[in-house]
Amino acid sequence: MLTIRDLKTPLIGPFDLDLAPGAATAVSGPSGAGKSLFLRAIADLDENAGSVVLNGVSRASLSAPDWRRKVAYVPAESGWWSERVEDHFQDTPGLGALLAAVGLENALGWEIARLSTGERQRLALVRALQLAPQVLLLDEPTSALDPPSVQQVETLLAARLHSGCAMLLVTHDPGQPDRFGARRLHMEHGKFTDLEPREAMS
Numbered sequence: 025m026l027t028i029r030d031l032k033t034p035l036i037g038p039f040d041l042d043l044a045p046g047a048a049t050a051v052s053g054p055s056g057a058g059k060s061l062f063l064r065a066i067a068d069l070d071e072n073a074g075s076v077v078l079n080g081v082s083r084a085s086l087s088a089p090d091w092r093r094k095v096a097y098v099p100a101e102s103g104w105w106s107e108r109v110e111d112h113f114q115d116t117p118g119l120g121a122l123l124a125a126v127g128l129e130n131a132l133g134w135e136i137a138r139l140s141t142g143e144r145q146r147l148a149l150v151r152a153l154q155l156a157p158q159v160l161l162l163d164e165p166t167s168a169l170d171p172p173s174v175q176q177v178e179t180l181l182a183a184r185l186h187s188g189c190a191m192l193l194v195t196h197d198p199g200q201p202d203r204f205g206a207r208r209l210h211m212e213h214g215k216f217t218d219l220e221p222r223e224a225m226s
Contacts, residue, residue, distance in 0.1 A: 031074035036214035050201035053211035096157035102148035
């Protein structure tokens with residue numbers, strides 16, 4: 025369980041929110057409402073105040089790298105610090121299966137410069153999933169993808185939900201929350217309101 029209490033930054037909040045294992049929460053709202061800033065605050069990437077606790081362990085008690093391994097943030101546009109794709113990944117046993125699940129099983133030998141926006145988006149997700157996080161913070165995870173790739177990514181994320189990962193995603197896709205059985209939140213001017221809960225994804 026990720027428990028968020030009185031989380032705020034100079035621009036957004038305060039927020040109270042619980043993210044249960046195996047459950048998805050979707051945040052929608054107009055551009056500039058503060059959705060990405062909310063995810064960044066949970067990941068502790070910007071100045072913020074409040075309490076964020078994962079399974080009884082306070083974020084303040086962990087180093088930033090340890091926190092972000094447990095609570096993985098995937099921005100809409102991820103950073104790439106080397107020319108080769110393979111330099112951005114750990115050599116873990118499940119890597120090949122993750123890459124294949126998003127249709128990029130041969131991507132490790134590629135150069136970053138040749139990647140499309142959608143390929144970068146899928147690889148950034150795989151990079152986060154390699155850490156086996158307990159919580160996924162996803163900012164528009166399928167915004168640059170064609171329908172077959174959206175289906176691949178959503179299938180992969182649904183499997184993570186079923187295995188007990190909690191997920192908080194920002195999305196402009198009106199059907200995506202339903203496909204994940206997600207609780208809906210709508211954000212305006214740095215605050216959000218509940219919308220109708222949805223049935224679990226089958």
